[in-house]
Amino acid sequence: MRVLVVEDERVLADAVAVGLRREAMAVDVVYDGDTALEHAAVNDYDVVVLDRDLPGTHGDEVARTLVGESYNGRILMLTASDTVQAKVEGLRLGADDYLAKPFHFPELVARVQALARRSTPPLPPVLERHGITLDPANHRVHREGREIALTPKEFAVLQVLMRAQGTVVSAEGLLEKAWDENADPFTNVVRVTVMTLRKKLGAPPVIQTVPGAGYRL
Numbered sequence: 001m002r003v004l005v006v007e008d009e010r011v012l013a014d015a016v017a018v019g020l021r022r023e024a025m026a027v028d029v030v031y032d033g034d035t036a037l038e039h040a041a042v043n044d045y046d047v048v049v050l051d052r053d054l055p056g057t058h059g060d061e062v063a064r065t066l067v068g069e070s071y072n073g074r075i076l077m078l079t080a081s082d083t084v085q086a087k088v089e090g091l092r093l094g095a096d097d098y099l100a101k102p103f104h105f106p107e108l109v110a111r112v113q114a115l116a117r118r119s120t121p122p123l124p125p126v127l128e129r130h131g132i133t134l135d136p137a138n139h140r141v142h143r144e145g146r147e148i149a150l151t152p153k154e155f156a157v158l159q160v161l162m163r164a165q166g167t168v169v170s171a172e173g174l175l176e177k178a179w180d181e182n183a184d185p186f187t188n189v190v191r192v193t194v195m196t197l198r199k200k201l202g203a204p205p206v207i208q209t210v211p212g213a214g215y216r217l
Helices: 010-022 033-042 059-068 084-092 105-116 152-163 171-178 189-201
Strands: 002-006 026-030 047-051 074-079 097-100 127-129 132-135 140-143 146-148 208-210 214-216
Touching: 002 010, 002 033, 010 026, 010 105, 026 033, 026 171, 033 047, 033 059, 047 059, 047 105, 059 074, 074 105, 084 097, 097 105, 127 152, 132 152, 152 171, 152 189, 171 189, 171 214
Parallel strands: 002 026, 002 047, 047 074, 074 097
Antiparallel strands: 127 132, 132 140, 140 146, 208 214
């Protein structure tokens, strides 16, 4: 899952990013509306966590622009106002969900995960394939009843492969979904992570390398 956090309070923005990364999400952070639109134009985000009161392009206009351009990502709008009118205005702008500040971080995580599940076709909350079950909400993986401890990046890579439902995912696709914009596109981190993930999942191997194309589960 890849998330864009747009928040001009830098301490809050960075804290949210750190917390979401611990949940195996790839997170980019920007601090104004103009930069948010630039990032959304070149990256495919599953969820945009969008503060409403932003410098530069206002958060309302960012939401309106993304919706007008039929952006595929879901929008979770943050605001300091908890009034019904403010919520209605945010949803009418095209936001998919609304969360007032201050908020409890577990609720933010749950809302981001719920929005990311609104895909086409819809996927179940717990993913299952080849005897492997992956529970994003509780960050747990089992194979044939055996719990497997994974790092956040290993968990993210496995989640991307399971969501692909047997189709091939390129190394570039894994890099885009499981790492943030600071990842080096020429690094071997994807290959190394897949290798360690294979070892942890055990025999028989379930992650197949497709030469020249990528990986599939």
